[in-house]
Amino acid sequence: MKLLVLGGSKFLGRAVVEAALARGHQVTTFNRGRSGADVPGVEAVHGDRGSGADLERLTSGRSWDVVIDTSGYVPRVVGESVRALSGRAGTYAFVSTISAAEGFPAQPAEDSARWPCEPGAGPDDGEYGELKAGCERAVEQGFDGAVLIIRPGLILGPHEDVARLPWWLTRISHGERVLAPGDPGSPMQVVDARDVAAFTLDRAELGASDLFTVTGPAGNTTFGEWLGLCKEVTGSDAEFVWVDSGFLVEQGAGVFVELPLWVGPSAPETSHFWTVPTAKAEAAGLRTRPVAETVRDTWAWLREIPEDQRAYGKMTPHGMAPEKEAAILAAWAARSA
Structure with a gap:
């Protein structure tokens, strides 16, 4: 073809x-x-x-x-x-x-x-x-x-140029105390770019005229599991400090971009962000790999790029400055004390 x-x-x-x-x-x-x-x-x-x-x-x-x-x-x-x-x-x-x-x-x-x-x-x-x-x-x-x-839906994987997962992998690889946003049990719903590509080709090869929403199964990971996978594949000694979402908003932490994929406190306007129905695409043949494979392969690709050449979002810079992260962690420790 x-x-x-x-x-x-x-x-x-x-x-x-x-x-x-x-x-x-x-x-x-x-x-x-x-x-x-x-x-x-x-x-x-x-x-x-x-x-x-x-x-x-x-x-x-x-x-x-x-x-x-x-x-x-x-x-x-x-x-x-x-x-x-x-x-x-x-x-x-x-x-x-x-x-x-x-x-x-x-x-x-x-x-x-x-x-x-x-x-x-x-x-x-x-x-x-x-x-x-x-x-x-x-x-x-x-x-x-x-x-x-x-x-x-939310696409991750090797060659990601938005740099959501690459930013977290790089940050966690540095170790020390890492600001982890919200609730570690918060469900997520992500999909590997390679699985979107395979499904698109499958349907296009058949000459299909249709519209499909294509993402991973709802709850295919949680924020805690996802960051844990980043720690595992990088071999890091990072210590996650889970900070309440409301406190992060008070401290001026940027939702989704400054802390990639964190959607902020639960609110009606984001209630369906991680619960996208996938039954139609699955019935048409969509198959998705484990999130662990996506994280592992993205780290393998990222390690080939010198850290000072990793672009954290070409359109909108992703990730939190180290100084701001340290300040929020200090404020959280003071409040907890």
């Missing part, structure tokens, strides 16, 4: 490319050549998907069985790509996000309507989830063929 991957050099896109090559597919990638090295074995075409001339150069004399779009964020730009590729492939698989559901996480994702973002919206016409909803519409309205929408 001939595949075109829009993106394909980092994180989920890279996982898609590697899985497709392992299955024996012929893979073309189209990206700007800036975010990472092309995977060996692909036909790499470099260009900007926002450029009509670059899209024309990509499509001239080429056609594919499937397009997998892992790099679409602006509806207007996605629409241009879709129109250029319509008629040159049978299936267009678009990787969206669970945040495209308007009510999530206050409401269950599968019960929530899509954000009302127009397919021609520009980059300043909404937030991330809203724009992804507009991208979904751009694909559905502009592609003449099967349209597959994949809405991943």
Whole structure:
């Protein structure tokens, strides 16, 4: 099978490319050549998907069985790509996000309507989830063929460029007292990028037109188990100091970003964040690996990168400064005393 991957050099896109090559597919990638090295074995075409001339150069004399779009964020730009590729492939698989559901996480994702973002919206016409909803519409309205929408949940794994798990692994590897947020028994629901890639390929190979929410089973780990796995794989002597979520808010700790994946105190607006239904995707063949494997493999990959070159979130810096962590731990100790 001939595949075109829009993106394909980092994180989920890279996982898609590697899985497709392992299955024996012929893979073309189209990206700007800036975010990472092309995977060996692909036909790499470099260009900007926002450029009509670059899209024309990509499509001239080429056609594919499937397009997998892992790099679409602006509806207007996605629409241009879709129109250029319509008629040159049978299936267009678009990787969206669970945040495209308007009510999530206050409401269950599968019960929530899509954000009302127009397919021609520009980059300043909404937030991330809203724009992804507009991208979904751009694909559905502009592609003449099967349209597959994949809405991943919280993705982790090797080559993670958001650097949620990499930040925790690096911090814990340093040892000493580590600020651990909230309740160690708090359930989580994460998925490995490689499992999202495999499911996307499975459905795309079948020419499926559908929409799937794709994440791990609810409660497939807890915050305590997850940080414990980080300690285990790094061989660290870290001591976790579990600090009450309310106290962390009082101390100005940043939810989710400054302490990656901590959603803060329990609140109605986040009540369904870690309880996303997965029955539909599982019935269609979704299989997910143990979280321990994701943590282990991410550490093995991360160890190949010098620590001063590890980027903790290219769009939004992730992780807490050591000085702030120390100050909060001191305040917590004083309060406990």
